[in-house]
Amino acid sequence: MKVLVTGGAGFIGSNVAKILEGRGDKVFILDNFSHSSYKNLLDLKADVICGDITDQSLYNKLPSVDAVVHEAAITDTTLLDDTMMMNVNYNGSKNVLNFCLNNNIPLVYASSAGVYGESKPPMREEEGLTPHNTYGYSKFLFDCHVKTIFKDPSSPRIVGLRYFNVYGPREYHKGLAASMTYQLYLQMISGKSPRVFKHGEQKRDFIYVKDVARITVEALVSSESAILNVGTGTPRSFNDIIAAINQALKTDLKPDYFDNPYGDKYQNFTQADTSLLSKILKTQAKFSLEEGISDYINFHLEKK
Numbered sequence: 001m002k003v004l005v006t007g008g009a010g011f012i013g014s015n016v017a018k019i020l021e022g023r024g025d026k027v028f029i030l031d032n033f034s035h036s037s038y039k040n041l042l043d044l045k046a047d048v049i050c051g052d053i054t055d056q057s058l059y060n061k062l063p064s065v066d067a068v069v070h071e072a073a074i075t076d077t078t079l080l081d082d083t084m085m086m087n088v089n090y091n092g093s094k095n096v097l098n099f100c101l102n103n104n105i106p107l108v109y110a111s112s113a114g115v116y117g118e119s120k121p122p123m124r125e126e127e128g129l130t131p132h133n134t135y136g137y138s139k140f141l142f143d144c145h146v147k148t149i150f151k152d153p154s155s156p157r158i159v160g161l162r163y164f165n166v167y168g169p170r171e172y173h174k175g176l177a178a179s180m181t182y183q184l185y186l187q188m189i190s191g192k193s194p195r196v197f198k199h200g201e202q203k204r205d206f207i208y209v210k211d212v213a214r215i216t217v218e219a220l221v222s223s224e225s226a227i228l229n230v231g232t233g234t235p236r237s238f239n240d241i242i243a244a245i246n247q248a249l250k251t252d253l254k255p256d257y258f259d260n261p262y263g264d265k266y267q268n269f270t271q272a273d274t275s276l277l278s279k280i281l282k283t284q285a286k287f288s289l290e291e292g293i294s295d296y297i298n299f300h301l302e303k304k
């Protein structure tokens with residue numbers, strides 16, 4: 001199978017590309033390298049196309065492929081340039097969708113738990129769509145657009161995946177937008193007390209990137225079009241992450257709590273309802289938080 005992975009030089013996209021290549025697929029990566037690392041590409045054989053998804057003239061120059069995984073987006077949720085956020089995440093995504101519709105090939109794309117805002121957990125795909133920021137809104141608007149295409153029986157399969165909080169290898173280029181697990185690991189490996197918002201009991205649905213990438217690849221052969229949550233279904237606290245890192249590093253560092261500056265723009269609790277994921281893709285996350293963090297930290301320690 002020939003697969004185009006947009007955002008393939010980024011965190012999740014490069015993990016997806018790795019799995020695709022591991023099973024013998026030919027991968028083409030399309031990325032503008034605005035928020036990525038070339039290091040994510042060093043162990044891939046993929047053909048790399050340096051281009052921007054908002055550039056309409058790009059699409060007739062792309063190679064012929066059998067499917068598209070669309071991960072490219074502005075992923076820094078604190079970015080203040082709303083015009084840029086909407087242009088890349090909404091207009092750019094519509095360009096990718098049109099490429100798939102014009103070529104009649106399936107599309108699996110990254111949506112986000114950011115569409116849910118503070119809605120009542122567990123978050124279900126059809127409920128509580130109240131994004132808290134322009135990032136969440138850009139993902140929400142594209143989901144709404146895609147749903148209008150679902151009604152056309154002649155359209156190729158389109159699967160939107162609402163990833164919850166993803167952590168794992170290849171996220172280092174993301175800086176402050178990288179996962180809490182990575183930020184806390186960096187502090188703790190250098191012997192510092194891990195710093196978290198008071199009092200570390202905010203709960204999120206943290207999912208390991210190896211599960212996310214595997215589920216994304218499985219969605220390429222979905223029997224139907226759908227928008228699905230991709231989480232573990234089990235919310236865990238920041239204090240749990242600290243305990244798991246302490247366990248993996250064999251340390252006993254105590255948290256240093258501080259006030260949350262984001263106020264009501266902050267998602268204090270996320271939990272995916274994963275029943276639609278089970279029903280449609282017949283799959284679930286396999287790594288618990290402790291297993292994911294242990295695998296991630298072993299990966300770091302092996303590289304030292």
Ligand SMILES: NC(=O)c1ccc[n+]([C@@H]2O[C@H](COP(=O)([O-])OP(=O)(O)OC[C@H]3O[C@@H](n4cnc5c(N)ncnc54)[C@H](O)[C@@H]3O)[C@@H](O)[C@H]2O)c1
Binds near residue numbers: 009037
């Ligand atoms: N990491 C998470 O926890 C998480 C959670 C929910 C949803 N998502 C979604 O998953 C997808 C992948 O996220 P990630 O964490 O790997 O982020 P990332 O920032 O590492 O990857 C995004 C990639 O897109 C590229 N890109 C940005 N703008 C582009 C453009 N205009 N044209 C071409 N390439 C462009 C960047 O250079 C980068 O390589 C995104 O759509 C994101 O919104 C991620």
